[in-house]
Amino acid sequence: MLIKHHIITGTAISLFLLFFTQINITSAIIFLATSILIDVDHYLAYWQKTKDYSTSYKKIKKWCLTKGTTMEIYFIFHNIWFLTILIALVKYNAVFTPVLLGVSLHYICDSIWDVYWYKRGLIKKPYRRWII
Ligand SMILES: [Zn+2]
Numbered sequence: 001m002l003i004k005h006h007i008i009t010g011t012a013i014s015l016f017l018l019f020f021t022q023i024n025i026t027s028a029i030i031f032l033a034t035s036i037l038i039d040v041d042h043y044l045a046y047w048q049k050t051k052d053y054s055t056s057y058k059k060i061k062k063w064c065l066t067k068g069t070t071m072e073i074y075f076i077f078h079n080i081w082f083l084t085i086l087i088a089l090v091k092y093n094a095v096f097t098p099v100l101l102g103v104s105l106h107y108i109c110d111s112i113w114d115v116y117w118y119k120r121g122l123i124k125k126p127y128r129r130w131i132i
């Protein structure tokens with residue numbers, strides 16, 4: 001999913017949580033930030049694969065939407081192991097709950113995006129990145 005989609009969904013859900021639940025403003029901000037910022041691993045993957053240390057969002061977005069869909073890429077924050085660590089952190093201390101929820105929202109949005117791309121034949125193994 002593109003960053004603009006994560007910003008829209010993260011903002012909408014965090015505002016919903018802020019106004020219709022008992023979440024505080026700090027937790028809502030953390031939720032919003034984590035629902036967006038875990039895509040920083042796309043930069044890490046791009047830098048690792050290309051050795052081009054550009055920070056251009058347009059360049060990395062184009063790479064992810066073309067070559068990034070066909071290469072074997074490891075996204076450090078987009079996998080079951082990162083989610084497992086977050087669940088363990090929440091068990092340890094509930095202060096990590098907004099982080100887990102923000103990341104979970106991000107995963108749900110990305111999964112919807114993966115199914116959309118898979119149905120159009122643009123990616124072959126939509127859930128592979130989640131299990132490695
Ligand atoms: Zn993502």
